[in-house]
Amino acid sequence: MRAALAATLRKAFSAAETALRPCVASKCLDFHLHHCQSSDPAEQRPGSSILGRDLPEIWATPSAASPLLPPPEPQSSCVDEAPTPVIIDGKSIAEEIRLGLSQEVLRMKAMINKVPGLAVVLVGQRRDSQAYVRNKTKACEEVGMRSLMAEFPEDCGEEDVLNVVSDFNRDPSVHGVLVQLPLPKHLDEERILGAVSLEKDVDGFHPLNMGNLALSGREPLFIPCAAKACVELLLRLGVDLKSKHVAVIGRSNVVGLPTSLLLQRHHATVSVLHAFTNNPQDVTREADIVISAAGVPNLVRGHWLKRGSVVIDVGTNPVEVSSSLRCCKTYSWTDPNSEQGYYLQGDVCYEEALQLASAITPVPGGVGPVTVAMLLANTLDSAKRLYSFT
Amino acid sequence: MRAALAATLRKAFSAAETALRPCVASKCLDFHLHHCQSSDPAEQRPGSSILGRDLPEIWATPSAASPLLPPPEPQSSCVDEAPTPVIIDGKSIAEEIRLGLSQEVLRMKAMINKVPGLAVVLVGQRRDSQAYVRNKTKACEEVGMRSLMAEFPEDCGEEDVLNVVSDFNRDPSVHGVLVQLPLPKHLDEERILGAVSLEKDVDGFHPLNMGNLALSGREPLFIPCAAKACVELLLRLGVDLKSKHVAVIGRSNVVGLPTSLLLQRHHATVSVLHAFTNNPQDVTREADIVISAAGVPNLVRGHWLKRGSVVIDVGTNPVEVSSSLRCCKTYSWTDPNSEQGYYLQGDVCYEEALQLASAITPVPGGVGPVTVAMLLANTLDSAKRLYSFT
Incomplete structure (x- = not known):
């Protein structure tokens, strides 16, 4: 299973980095930074995972320099030319994370x-x-x-x-x-x-945790699990978040807010869209990454997306099998819950997004399992902190 | 002076509301809201000021319905057609705020x-x-x-x-x-x-205050003064922030971060731009309101702005009189500090922005004096809270 996962991640890395606009330093503003990326490679993390106790100002990004490519073409209706998108397998990634956690739990048990x-x-x-x-x-x-x-x-x-x-x-x-x-x-x-x-707030919802997540130079004790899951998936996909334009749809305390704050710590340019946003598709169509946590089935249609964008769907909306929302045929029809009279539908119209995205999370089996894994990771971090166990 | 100020504000209200894209409810997403505007007029504030102890989820907006206008034309080089922009007189507004504060201080002294x-x-x-x-x-x-x-x-x-x-x-x-x-x-x-x-943190920089500003449904004890000043100026200008696209340039703990959070409480759609943002002008050109707090003189040029946008310049950059930055002739040349070998230059190239903006703050005399007034307002609020003085 792990070999297959590694192959998937390599494919994802390649597809996403090719499709996404590369960070071109000369195009960036050069005004004074509040979050400065360390130039010392020793201060940068070797992997792309955010697991672990420390919250660096920025995590390591793939070392291979992105080739200087022109920006992706604007979205068109010509779906024939679309490359095959990477389906981000949250279930397998969560399994891999849990495997690592269980080894750490065993080590803790054995040592202390x-x-x-x-x-x-x-x-x-x-x-x-x-x-x-x-x-x-x-x-x-x-x-x-x-x-x-x-x-x-x-x-x-x-x-x-x-x-x-x-x-x-x-x-x-x-x-x-x-x-x-x-x-x-x-x-x-x-x-x-x-x-x-505060020391046991593994959901990270305490205002002090949220304030410390928002403030540059501070470290929250815990980062909310769904936000951590979204960023973890992007980093494992090999996406360098620095300079990427991310549209976050939804501004809930649980997902949208902490996700937008965490992305900014990774130097992404974030636009937060919500119920009062006029013509949200005008913003999402310009975004390299779209993260939807609106709680509205099929909100994000194909014409909302730029070709080659990465789509992270946090929505898990229970929809009755008999619902007219079937109009948008989705991956979710394979959801075993459908036998119980409902199925889980994401915020994104999956079939349409598949034609444009370079990578996408399915619902179910995308962000959800990784969010649960992040809760376990936060709990392990908490125990490690209490016992000063490294 | 106050009659002149009132006339300025009326003019500003009219110009800004005409120029800015109106909030068209039917164009908004209709997904579930986390911040819901009260439909009860009694819960809405009569004025547009944010002064006072309470932090409402949304402040009152001008009662007159905005006419349904087409969106403003894209920015062009034909400056002849530009309407005369409103120069937002922060100095007079601060004076008016201080007048109100001094009356409150007198009342407190007299009563308790x-x-x-x-x-x-x-x-x-x-x-x-x-x-x-x-x-x-x-x-x-x-x-x-x-x-x-x-x-x-x-x-x-x-x-x-x-x-x-x-x-x-x-x-x-x-x-x-x-x-x-x-x-x-x-x-x-x-x-x-x-x-x-925490009860005396009138700068509002404590993580708990920042967390409570970020979280929907929570109330910070204090809102950072510069953020409060920006929003105060916009509200006094008569701008209805709901659904407006605001580009905030800069993400400092002192200005950019709290301003972006406060704007979201007013249901604005916020994009936060920073040193790692590629082609920031692509975002600012789509924005109804541009707030710059980057600390870079003349960063925001005319071609960064959409015609009719409102420009709030928080930058106060001391520039030597001999500096080559003179290339962009600005209002700041009238700054009396210039006699001391330097003058204050905003982030915005003022002369160029004047050709496009419907309203703009000068530097100096814009956001700065109102920020100081907000510090006094926070101090008064703190005393009122301590003594339960209403």
């Missing part, structure tokens, strides 16, 4: 007799939340981490939830505390999320 | 016998820092606030600075503590700024 622990708080009976929590706890156990869960009925009291968060904060065997969102409306989300210990 | 106090920490002999601090303390005293200052030599110890910050934190007559940046390199800026009490 400790195991990272993740505690999840689930309130109510939402089917999607239950499925997410199931995935997380299952993945946790698969890599040898300890998993705890506290479940509450929909009508529970706020103090009960706060008490269990407080218990998890105090529990030395717990290194990450996650409150599954959304919470029922009668609960104060800000208060409950704020109660999670 | 308290006066807001601002403490400034200055390290070293930088001429620009000394000038900024002088402006701030002078403005402070002019509106009746108390002003304190602690000065240190360039080679002072970190503990000495931390001790005085700590003293100011404890002093009940101090409501705002400001550490003038940049600090000498041997001092740990993060540690010193982090020592400022």
Whole structure:
């Protein structure tokens, strides 16, 4: 499996770098930098992964200089000339990440007799939340981490939830505390999320973490998992984010905001589009990379994309099998959930995007599994930090 | 003076609203909003100012519906057709703001016998820092606030600075503590700024303030002054920020970052450009509003701008009178500092921008004085919060 994955990544690297506009230093502004890339190769990371405890100002980029190519042609309807896009296999990448994590967990157990622990708080009976929590706890156990869960009925009291968060904060065997969102409306989300210990905020939603992600020169303790997953996928694809124009669709606290902030740390030029954006396709058509986290099935159509762009689809929208949204035939029809009366549809009209993109994430099997893997990575980081284990 | 100012603002309102692309609801995406504008007029503010303690999700916008106009023509070299742009008089606007603040200070003094106090920490002999601090303390005293200052030599110890910050934190007559940046390199800026009490962080640079500015649904205690000044000027100009495409040039912690975050709270579509952005003019030419905080004199040339755009120039670059940068003749030549061997030059080539913009801030006399006024406003807010004075 790993040989196939490596071949896929090599292919992806080649296709994406050829298609994307290269960073031409002479074309850049030369005004004073707040994030300066180190010229010392020793300060640059050898790999493209963002896994690990440190948050560098910039991660290493492929060492081979990109050939000076003309910018890609504007998108046209002539699909015959389109190269075969790379389907970014999030499932395999997540598997590879989990493999690395499980080895680290084993090493920690062997050397200091400790195991990272993740505690999840689930309130109510939402089917999607239950499925997410199931995935997380299952993945946790698969890599040898300890998993705890506290479940509450929909009508529970706020103090009960706060008490269990407080218990998890105090529990030395717990290194990450996650409150599954959304919470029922009668609960104060800000208060409950704020109660999670900063050192165990593996979701990275605490304002102090977000502020430190936003501010140049600061380091957050944790980066939100979906943002980390998007950037991880791009880096593993071999995309040099520096100078790339990225359109981020959606500005949620959970995905859009942290993704836009993390991309800026990689020196990407970011445009954040949202519900009030006029003619968003005018911006996305100019973007080298489109990341959609709008939560609207089939929002991003083919004519929204520049030929050769990379498309990362964070949307996982449950759509009834009988829905008229079928008009856009997608990869998602292979989703096994379809037997349960619904399937997962991304924000991107997959079949249309395939004609233009140089690389694209499917839904399901794209960003989702990597996001879960990043949660485990954050939990491992937290435990390593607590025990000063390197 | 105030009648003239009102006339200027009316003119600005009319020119900017005519020139800027109107918000056409039907053109907007209709996906789920994270920031929803209230449909209840009672929840919307009557004025366009952002002064005051509360940070609404969105401020009131001009009530008159914008006529449905075609988008402005693309920029051309035919300058004869250009309408006369509005010169945004930051000096007069700041004066008006200070007048309001001084009335509030008097009211506070009369009702609870308290006066807001601002403490400034200055390290070293930088001429620009000394000038900024002088402006701030002078403005402070002019509106009746108390002003304190602690000065240190360039080679002072970190503990000495931390001790005085700590003293100011404890002093009940101090409501705002400001550490003038940049600090000498041997001092740990993060540690010193982090020592400022969150409740007195009138610069708004604390990561928790920045995180709460970034996160939807949260409220920072303070918004950084330059960001607040830019938005204040736009709102006073009558610009409805919702759906406007804003290019923010520069991503500093002090200006670019908080400005981009604040604009998003107003539902603007924001693109952040920086030193690694390829062909920034391709983005600025599509922008309804260009805000430049790059610190590079004459960076933004005429061909960077769309006809009818609004230009906010945050750059205040000291340029020697003998400099070859004179090539771009600007308003700044009237700067009295020119007698001292240098003059202040903005990031924008003023003469060229005048041919395209519908409104523009001069340098000096644009954003600068309003930024200082916003510092006073934050200090007043802090005192009001402490005393629960409304």
